[in-house]
Amino acid sequence: MTRIMSTEDLIPVIAKLCMDACYHLSDNVIGALKAAYEKEESPYGRDTLKLLLDNAELASKEEMPVCHDTGMAVVMMEIGEQVSWVGKPLEEAVNDGVRKGYTEGYLRKSVYLDPLNRVNSGDNTPCVLHTEIVTGDKVKITVLPKGGGSENMGTFTNLVPADGVEGVKEFVLKSVLAAGGKACPPIVVGVGIGGTMDKTTLIAKKALLRPIGNRNPNQYYKELEEELLEEINKFGIGPLGMGGRVTALDVHIEYYPCHITSLPVAVNLQCHSVRQATIEL
Amino acid sequence: MENRTIKMTTPLTKEKIKDLNIGDIIELSGVIYTARDAAHNRIKENYENNRKQPIELEYQIIFYVGPTPAKPGKVIGSAAPTTSARMDKYVEMMLKQGITGMIGKGERADYVAELCREYGACYFLSIGGASAMIANQIKDVEVVAYEDLGTESIKRLKVEDLRLIVGIDSKGRTFQEEQVKKYKISK
Numbered sequence: 001m002t003r004i005m006s007t008e009d010l011i012p013v014i015a016k017l018c019m020d021a022c023y024h025l026s027d028n029v030i031g032a033l034k035a036a037y038e039k040e041e042s043p044y045g046r047d048t049l050k051l052l053l054d055n056a057e058l059a060s061k062e063e064m065p066v067c068h069d070t071g072m073a074v075v076m077m078e079i080g081e082q083v084s085w086v087g088k089p090l091e092e093a094v095n096d097g098v099r100k101g102y103t104e105g106y107l108r109k110s111v112y113l114d115p116l117n118r119v120n121s122g123d124n125t126p127c128v129l130h131t132e133i134v135t136g137d138k139v140k141i142t143v144l145p146k147g148g149g150s151e152n153m154g155t156f157t158n159l160v161p162a163d164g165v166e167g168v169k170e171f172v173l174k175s176v177l178a179a180g181g182k183a184c185p186p187i188v189v190g191v192g193i194g195g196t197m198d199k200t201t202l203i204a205k206k207a208l209l210r211p212i213g214n215r216n217p218n219q220y221y222k223e224l225e226e227e228l229l230e231e232i233n234k235f236g237i238g239p240l241g242m243g244g245r246v247t248a249l250d251v252h253i254e255y256y257p258c259h260i261t262s263l264p265v266a267v268n269l270q271c272h273s274v275r276q277a278t279i280e281l
Numbered sequence: 282m283e284n285r286t287i288k289m290t291t292p293l294t295k296e297k298i299k300d301l302n303i304g305d306i307i308e309l310s311g312v313i314y315t316a317r318d319a320a321h322n323r324i325k326e327n328y329e330n331n332r333k334q335p336i337e338l339e340y341q342i343i344f345y346v347g348p349t350p351a352k353p354g355k356v357i358g359s360a361a362p363t364t365s366a367r368m369d370k371y372v373e374m375m376l377k378q379g380i381t382g383m384i385g386k387g388e389r390a391d392y393v394a395e396l397c398r399e400y401g402a403c404y405f406l407s408i409g410g411a412s413a414m415i416a417n418q419i420k421d422v423e424v425v426a427y428e429d430l431g432t433e434s435i436k437r438l439k440v441e442d443l444r445l446i447v448g449i450d451s452k453g454r455t456f457q458e459e460q461v462k463k464y465k466i467s468k
Contacts, residue, residue: 042463051414052408055411055414064359064416065358065412065413066359068347068360070349106349106351108349108358110347118319120430152364180388181388182387184409234465235461236461236463238461240386240387240408241386241387241457242460243460271410
């Protein structure tokens, strides 16, 4: 059965997701920051975490952005194959929603139309849109406002198969160490292993969507996540790089089949304010 | 906390900041200015071409911040420091023109600590992402230059008890480096 949907109906929905993601941290994130506060031993680190928790509460109450860097909007859509669209082109409607959300929600306009001849678009469009066709007749939309602090610390490398899991661990740890306090820890570390260059970086970003505390269902990768999390928290970087026990809230690994000659790895970092909003239509 | 809390008022002369130590908590009041990548680039162009700067830089404090738009009835939207390391290349040029402090987040290149020692300046840490709370410590905002840059324009901020931590002191010591060492667990 075909389900007819209008792209116009997406505009207010995406606008609201942009605002919700920037104003309200999820219970999952608040819970993780509270647990970090309990665990942290550094007085500066504890003080920082307390401020971040107070800040999240204030932002939500006042409906103002948790962080001034309301990011470039990454919009991920899972579209059921039975859905048929009417109305304006999908990407145009999604950008209309982002424009509406960032304008009416008093969010920061942080997008340059050209990376070298830097002129601000004035309305935070375009977004980065990823669409995926899935089974069924539903549409799932996630908005991930991605700030520069953590996004700019992302890394990618092509290891050789002989580097193996030890090479992967070394690359992830090196990436987190280089990011230090600049990525606004405590961070969530999204790791993509396998695929081709484009796929590797995309699954590293998708890894950030998994709730904090949830492990990869594959036992091997679950254990690798746990090992990396423990190693990262030995670095001493701590909240905002002020020193401390909690540098990462979690490590999430996603993997994908790859070519016989390949072992690509991508690391996408997410700051302490894990801002995202999702809806299923 | 391990260190003292000190109330200070701008302008911060070299004399006022010379006894500050890394880890000191500062509650800063008075006038400070905002500038980020784009504004620094224009200041640099002025400097290299001997053009007059849009603001007097001597004894001033530069806050690396780009706020969100203010909601109706509010002075400013959310505001917190951006990553300072992006401005490292401009530090010497700014110090030569007399600024005495910078406010941002995150580690900086080693040469920034050396420059702070040489010029008797400080780098102050604010809390990245605590933007709703920090907005409450900003009492007045006026765009004073480069309005076309939007959030990146130079703004004069009037702050009250803006909470900062001394990240690099005028002796060239680095707070983050010392703290991270304390909590690092070696293999």
